[in-house]
Amino acid sequence: MADTKNGKYEIVIGLEVHVELNTNTKAFCGCANKFGAEANTNICEVCLGLPGSLPVINEGMVERAVRAGLALNCRIAVRSKFDRKNYYYPDLPKAYQVSQFDMPIAAGGFIEIETKESGKKRIGITRLHMEEDAGKLIHLTKTGQIGDAEASLVDYNRGGVPLIEIVSEPDMRSAEDAYQYLTVLKSVLKYIDVSDCNMEEGSLRCDVNISLRPRGREKLGVKVEIKNMNSFKNVHKAIEYEAARQEKMLDAGEKISQETRLWDAGKGKTFSMRSKEESHDYRYFPDPDLPPLETSEEYIEKIKNSLPELPLQKKERFEKDYGLPGYDASVLTESIATADYFEAAAKSCGEAKQASNWIMTELLGRMNEAGIEDMRETKISPEALGEMIGMIKKGTISGKIAKQVFDEMFKTGEKPEKIVTDKGLVQITDTKEIEEVVDKVIAANPQIVSDIKAGKDKAMGFLTGQVMKESKGKANPQMVNELLRKKLNG
Ligand SMILES: [Zn+2]
Helix, strand or coil, X not given: CCECCCCCEEEEEEEEEEEECCCCECCCCCCECCCCCCCCCCCCCCCCCCCCCCCCCCHHHHHHHHHHHHHCCCEECCEECCEEEEXXXXXXXXXXXXXXXXXXXXXXXXXXXXXXXXXXXXXXXXXXXXXXXXXXXXXXXXXXXXXXCCEEEEEHHXXXXXXXXXXXXXXXXXXXXXXXXXXXXXXXXXXXXXXXXXXXXXXXXXXXXXXXXXXXXXXXXXXXXXXXXXXXXXXXXXXXXXXXXXXXXXXXXXXXXXXXXXXXXXXXXXXEEEECCCHHHHCCEECCCCCCEECCHHHHHHHHHCCCCCHHHHHHHHHHHHCCCHHHHHHHCCCHHHHHHHHHHHHHHCCHHHHHHHHHHHHHHHHHHHCCCCHHHCCCCHHHHHHHHHXXXXXXXXXXXXXXXXXXXXXXXXXXXXHHHHCCCCCECCHHHHHHHHXXXXXXXXXXXXXXXXXXXXHHHHHHHHHHHHCCCCECHHHHHHHHHHHHHC
């Protein structure tokens, strides 16, 4: 859906994503960078901005920012600097935020997404810069409305936590594009281990810029920013809502005003927060307490060489080496744990496509139901899954019985052979035994039998089904078919 509902406008979307880096300490002081600590326990004179205190750049932050920039195909600046972004807010004790304005650490990158509608597509990354997080306000309110709060509390533990902000080009054209971009971005950041990207804990937050323009027009429309989205699903919903809202306004001849809006997930609506600031409102200037940041070509090269195989490279290798379809390859490479699991299972049974099918439909489905995110936490080892697939291949169990075995493996972690033996699930391949069941089913269904003899071949499926049911799914389906045909045609 690259166009709005009436097809007159094109939707243009750019995203700004804030990611908290997983350093041990904060951006410019030695306080612990840890989520969930008791309020105001990880603070010092530097992150509280007390007079006379001086910040020191955390090398771990710079290294992670460079790593992220490289993984996102950006140019890394050998020389960059930190600036003060001035604004007052109670959770910002210094009344400015240390950020990077005109000389970010990285710029000019891209990531590749693949959607059903637009196929493979590159989304440009304008820039990536480092900055510090603000503290957190907690409003004591019974109604949920800030205006009704009896008091507001502030926790500065998050103040000074290192962030990278990743700004995309306005290259996305639908809610689906944005969803995929975020999925790929998160996957890359997790591969290179710069953040846990935990959205519930606020480690990854997203602002959406969205505007409409008449189809075929080059000039961008007036954009609206939707702030602080904390789930990909909400980003998807907010974009669809906002595109429809703007379409209605434009159709009625109304003007869109440049503003910041908030998404209310409960109501499923965006509402106006304030008119959007321009960068000059922030009175940026170079931070006089921090020296310009100098890296070197050698330093950048060293980090480049230490990067792991990234999702896109892995995806292409899976397509080439295992002959997997693009869709399979992208699902399996979303996390390193899933990719490793697949490779181990495929190696153990020699049936890559089968392994992929079982992982994508059965295993991921059950993990989802059980609320398990990491494949390493399931009870089925990849080798055991491989063994089970091997048993289907050898004809020891049918594909149908395998689902039963799989369920048991998922629950207990038992080996497939043991489950099959203990539960008596071995496939019946004894002709005599199957023949007995076939005869019984034929005798019980005279009408169907005469239909088949009169040429209604479709009714055959019903009889096969009855035999399988009678044998509790254990009869070899191919043998059942052959015996039925022989008896009815002979
Ligand atoms: Zn501190």
